Amino acid sequence: MMESTKLDAIARELFAREGCPSISGAHHRDGLMVAGQRAVIAVLEDLISVLFPGCYLTHEVGGADLAACARAVLGKAANSLQEQVRMAFEFACAVENCTPQCQTCQERATAVVEGMLGALPEILCVLQEDVEAAYEGDPAAKSTMEVVMSYPGVYAVIVHRIAHELYRAEVPLIPRMMSEHAHSRTGIDIHPGAQIGPGFFIDHGTGVVIGETCVIGKRVKLYQGVTLGALSFEKDAQGRLVKGVKRHPDVEDHVVVYAGATILGGRTRIGTGAVIGGNVWLTHSVPPGAKVYNQQPSPLIREVDGSWKTSQGPWQSAGDGI
């Protein structure tokens, strides 16, 4: 057992440290209440279970009982979310030295939660298009039920559509906590600010990054390891990064982007129906209907007898069978 006086000394040093600046609210709390991560994740899971009770509800109920059960879960989630949103607004007010809105955190939280819950029926409708797109787009999918229960790309999109609603309502902290929960679970990193049309499908998904200012159209399909990112960051006169500018690409309807492709820049636009091949590195716009391939480096093969050859011509399929 460690001596009590040593523990006391360490605790004192941790909470009265000089010489290294404390991070607002993260190290010391100073009475500030912050949105608890577990509470936020619990709300998220409750909302998902109401959208897809057949997959995510923890109680087994059916028929009329299902509606009653979903109603109860919805009420619980609403109360908890309102509490978390209020604390998040209060945190932001405290950090930003209290604007006039500070008195209205409670009212703002109420309005946000009503908006969030009111949007659920529409979100469900869009998600059903996403699920159909996943089922149709993957030969390995056995049923839409399997897709909803198991596909990480579908889970990430469910979470994104909820988090994006809260992002649009300018709630601090909570949208990103939700999207990073999905990132942790799926390896898919969608910033809650990204705007994504219906029928969106990400296959496999690990390593996908979608930036804050992306705008993605309808029926777009991405594979694992795709980045829709920033080309460079603007800096202000003090050399600090400028926040809030358009930094990420636009992707129009019916575009397919194969595994490992990187598309960068706020002025880059991928036209309707374009196909971007595996590992392509793209920093320019491409027109509608274009097919973009890598001139893949031809691998060199050394055979057992010591002879060398190249295995294939200079162009290779982009993984899309064309």
Added chain:
Amino acid sequence: MMESTKLDAIARELFAREGCPSISGAHHRDGLMVAGQRAVIAVLEDLISVLFPGCYLTHEVGGADLAACARAVLGKAANSLQEQVRMAFEFACAVENCTPQCQTCQERATAVVEGMLGALPEILCVLQEDVEAAYEGDPAAKSTMEVVMSYPGVYAVIVHRIAHELYRAEVPLIPRMMSEHAHSRTGIDIHPGAQIGPGFFIDHGTGVVIGETCVIGKRVKLYQGVTLGALSFEKDAQGRLVKGVKRHPDVEDHVVVYAGATILGGRTRIGTGAVIGGNVWLTHSVPPGAKVYNQQPSPLIREVDGSWKTSQGPWQSAGDGI
């Protein structure tokens, strides 16, 4: 607090929505019982703890007590798995409009679980070869115990060998739920249909994708970011994807595939003992014993004085020291 009447209205809209089609069993349950994700994961964890009690058993017991404890965990897992498998068969019957097999879901579940548990001793034996391969293949590995407790590649293979047994028994939903649980935890996406020989090791692992119809031999080693995927998808006369055809490569014994390599296509075969270098993109077969390298693009270096040079010759090591 949100008004009760508003919550009622949202719940009503969610469960009686017209204009956007519901997804069978996922949104509405309609009395259909589906396999619960938590129950399936709990079974999986119980089976793993019986295979590796020294690492995964939650109770600390030893000697003769260990066998008794493992026996108890096995019995619990068998009962729960049987329940889940029965529900999964019933779900499939209901979706597929009830075949004659529908009356026999219970009997089929019993047979599947007996087969699954009966296969465990053989699975354990194969897993011990996997663990040895991991320990021998990684200079950072300090002990086989560390390998079993901590290596994501080992965890993913443990789960795969269990899920594959259920896949072979044609159980719906559950094998993929297990493999996606491992994917979530490890970033390694192995479809439960893939056939993988003993002594298989994936180092680091994040971003690895192994497709449904892959066939992998003995003592194969993969690094992070390797894809064994499909080159293109066949479509039927209606333009829908054809499901069930061979789409993914064969990898023979003693092959090593370095980080980020992509190997695509159902007719692509990597011969015994071949070495595939980092980031190689391969859509053709290679013969036994071949070494396949990228002609890596030579990076350009701009030094501080403004001069340019290339840092290295046109060929680079594949990361395998040759």
Added chain:
Amino acid sequence: MMESTKLDAIARELFAREGCPSISGAHHRDGLMVAGQRAVIAVLEDLISVLFPGCYLTHEVGGADLAACARAVLGKAANSLQEQVRMAFEFACAVENCTPQCQTCQERATAVVEGMLGALPEILCVLQEDVEAAYEGDPAAKSTMEVVMSYPGVYAVIVHRIAHELYRAEVPLIPRMMSEHAHSRTGIDIHPGAQIGPGFFIDHGTGVVIGETCVIGKRVKLYQGVTLGALSFEKDAQGRLVKGVKRHPDVEDHVVVYAGATILGGRTRIGTGAVIGGNVWLTHSVPPGAKVYNQQPSPLIREVDGSWKTSQGPWQSAGDGI
């Protein structure tokens, strides 16, 4: 229900199997007590909550109560960690056929835990530099609070700094269990042996691999998919891998490495202030201040009218706006 006699037979076969060798301590326990994964993760979470109570403490307390609460959590963590460390030392002694140190496992555990907890104030100070670096380095970051609560790169570094302290104290098993917990949660694989200076930031992070013998300077920034890895493994006269040699690169202060770059080899050194572009494959040292770009393959574009063109010149930006 499965027959009891069948379960008995399977359990017997699992624990008295001949013909396939058992893995020391992993399959059979033989009375050996091993560090429980859940206990180790619980200690890790307690230590993190003491470092950042505003984000990770589970109880809501403020002011003077906060210090008392943190003190209590610290004491609980110290006791549990000491127990786990002792078991890990005992495991190593048993595997290595009991050195003279075997009698001193308890004493060694006490010393390790005192060292670990005594290092927390200094670790906190370094972490605050990491958090500042993350906030300043990402235009999407809204507050340092958001960074601590949500950024996977920050979480991975918090865990690494704790695990590295235990690695330096030569504790078996536990450091790697902690780092693989972070890997599972974030997709960022930092070996606990890596030496990393203050102000370290990994953006997005999925797929990052940092090897055991890396040495990283101050204010270094990495993006998703970066590998700092080994070029090849030395083998001894018996053909077995040599463990413990310097295999991974050195990265000096103020270096930036963009997404997907691969830097390999124990003699590879990236000089101060160098910038390594996206997808660069580097196995040689580069001097301070150098900018390293890929000659990206120019993607080929086939437009709808069937004509071909290349979308851009042979050189492309490395994603750093230069």
